[in-house]
Amino acid sequence: ATACGGDTTDESGAKAGKGGGELSGTVTWWDTSTVGSEDKVFKALAEGFEKEHPKVEVKYVNVPFADAQNKFKNAASSGSGAPDVIRSEVAWTPDFASLGYLAPLDGTTALDKEDDYLKQAAASTKYDGKTFGVPQVIDSVGIFYNKKLLKEAGVEVPTSVEELTEAAKAIKSKTGKTALYLRGDDAYWFLSFLYGEGGDMINTKDKSVTIDDKPAVEAFKTVKELVDSKVAVTDATNGWDNMQKAIKDGEVAMAINGPWAVTDTLAGDAFKDKANFGVAPVPAGSRTAGSPQGGHNYAVYAGSENLDASYEFVKYMSSAKVQAEVTEKLSLLPTRASVYGDPKVADNEIVQFFKPVVETAVERPWVPEGGSLFAPLQTQYTKVLTGQATPEQAAKSTGDSYRKLLKDYK
Numbered sequence: 325a326t327a328c329g330g331d332t333t334d335e336s337g338a339k340a341g342k343g344g345g346e347l348s349g350t351v352t353w354w355d356t357s358t359v360g361s362e363d364k365v366f367k368a369l370a371e372g373f374e375k376e377h378p379k380v381e382v383k384y385v386n387v388p389f390a391d392a393q394n395k396f397k398n399a400a401s402s403g404s405g406a407p408d409v410i411r412s413e414v415a416w417t418p419d420f421a422s423l424g425y426l427a428p429l430d431g432t433t434a435l436d437k438e439d440d441y442l443k444q445a446a447a448s449t450k451y452d453g454k455t456f457g458v459p460q461v462i463d464s465v466g467i468f469y470n471k472k473l474l475k476e477a478g479v480e481v482p483t484s485v486e487e488l489t490e491a492a493k494a495i496k497s498k499t500g501k502t503a504l505y506l507r508g509d510d511a512y513w514f515l516s517f518l519y520g521e522g523g524d525m526i527n528t529k530d531k532s533v534t535i536d537d538k539p540a541v542e543a544f545k546t547v548k549e550l551v552d553s554k555v556a557v558t559d560a561t562n563g564w565d566n567m568q569k570a571i572k573d574g575e576v577a578m579a580i581n582g583p584w585a586v587t588d589t590l591a592g593d594a595f596k597d598k599a600n601f602g603v604a605p606v607p608a609g610s611r612t613a614g615s616p617q618g619g620h621n622y623a624v625y626a627g628s629e630n631l632d633a634s635y636e637f638v639k640y641m642s643s644a645k646v647q648a649e650v651t652e653k654l655s656l657l658p659t660r661a662s663v664y665g666d667p668k669v670a671d672n673e674i675v676q677f678f679k680p681v682v683e684t685a686v687e688r689p690w691v692p693e694g695g696s697l698f699a700p701l702q703t704q705y706t707k708v709l710t711g712q713a714t715p716e717q718a719a720k721s722t723g724d725s726y727r728k729l730l731k732d733y734k
């Protein structure tokens with residue numbers, strides 16, 4: 325199509341149309357979604373963009389979640405090998421932005437119908453008064469449970485740690501199975517217990533480290549007791565695979581997990597009959613029930629040589645149409661309020677459960693160091709679960725690490 329204003333070539337040499345001129349060139353996109361359950365859906369959606377922009381080639385690259393943050397930082401700082409667009413986890417976005425690695429999107433076509441984004445999701449894209457990402461999916465965690473096993477045990481899905489401990493006895497005696505798989509190699513799985521005791525990692529308002537306050541010690545005690553009393557099984561490594569195998573094979577009655585795990589979990593023998601799968605809020609601690617907020621944004625590399633096509637790609641991928649398709653295929657939660665009105669989305673049981681959960685999820689500290697709070701906590705969390713540190717030692721060690729990371733926090 326010839327543009328009404330005629331084509332111009334901007335500094336990057338890419339065709340930058342005026343008034344709908346044709347885009348061209350390549351857009352390399354690093355996607356971190358799970359291979360084997362999510363990646364093929366996202367890859368196909370990216371190909372849909374190419375159909376609308378025949379002169380643009382999207383180079384889809386799947387980069388493992390555990391490697392992508394460092395890989396991007398290395399490429400961006402060396403100035404070679406960085407992608408044009410990255411699926412930037414909510415905690416990575418302020419980190420990359422603070423380093424100058426992301427293009428501000430305010431005023432570009434990437435940021436389309438901005439008011440339609442859920443405010444919890446949009447919060448992770450803001451840094452220094454600018455917008456450095458476009459929300460893709462928002463998520464939290466809940467209890468995934470095997471209805472048949474709970475029925476055989478004659479118990480309801482537990483709503484608190486006490487009820488979980490009680491139910492575990494009946495599950496073990498009546499079915500021989502363990503009640504819960506508790507992921508031990510990823511500190512994200514500790515957060516709902518920390519929030520359940522009224523605790524948190526840090527307080528950004530008064531700039532204080534709170535991971536070594538009493539609620540955190542109580543939360544470490546809770547998870548240690550769940551494992552020591554065999555209410556829960558855990559592993560110090562390879563937690564994702566072990567958790568998925570345990571719940572999919574019906575070896576455990578429950579696992580704490582999020583929407584990104586639904587497709588993979590439903591592929592398990594235990595859920596040949598999809599009706600056997602249930603999801604419920606995480607168990608409350610002694611103070612409350614709190615779920616963590618997670619998710620992913622699309623972000624554009626500041627050094628991209630094809631900014632116009634990258635902006636349009638982000639606009640397309642985060643459009644209401646594409647978001648509805650992602651939910652339909654993967655049961656992931658949209659980040660556009662308008663998409664929840666789409667009948668296909670509104671009827672999705674996973675969305676029906678997780679929408680109120682993400683609306684009341686505990687907001688994360690959207691500071692550049694937010695993501696780096698997990699590695700030191702992960703070390704101590706695993707040590708507590710394997711008896712190498714007491715809850716008190718773990719809380720103190722994590723607090724000391726945080727104060728080194730956050731110089732101006734007390």
Ligand SMILES: C[C@H]1O[C@H](O[C@H]2[C@H](O)[C@@H](O)[C@@H](O[C@H]3[C@H](O)[C@@H](O)[C@@H](O[C@H]4[C@H](O)[C@@H](O)[C@@H](O)O[C@@H]4CO)O[C@@H]3CO)O[C@@H]2CO)[C@H](O)[C@H](O)[C@@H]1N[C@H]1C[C@@H](CO)[C@H](O)[C@@H](O)[C@@H]1O
Binds near residue numbers: 389414415512617
């Ligand atoms: C340690 C890491 O701590 C944090 O990560 C937090 C994260 O902030 C939390 O929000 C939470 O993330 C949720 C997530 O929101 C939720 O959506 C889901 O994601 C799914 C996808 O849905 C699924 O599609 C697929 O992709 O798979 C995704 C993952 O399943 O589940 C996530 C929770 O897993 O929890 C994360 C902690 O895991 C840091 O941010 C780093 O990532 C850091 N990694 C370091 C690694 C270092 C080398 O060791 C290396 O030296 C360091 O440089 C590395 O950075």
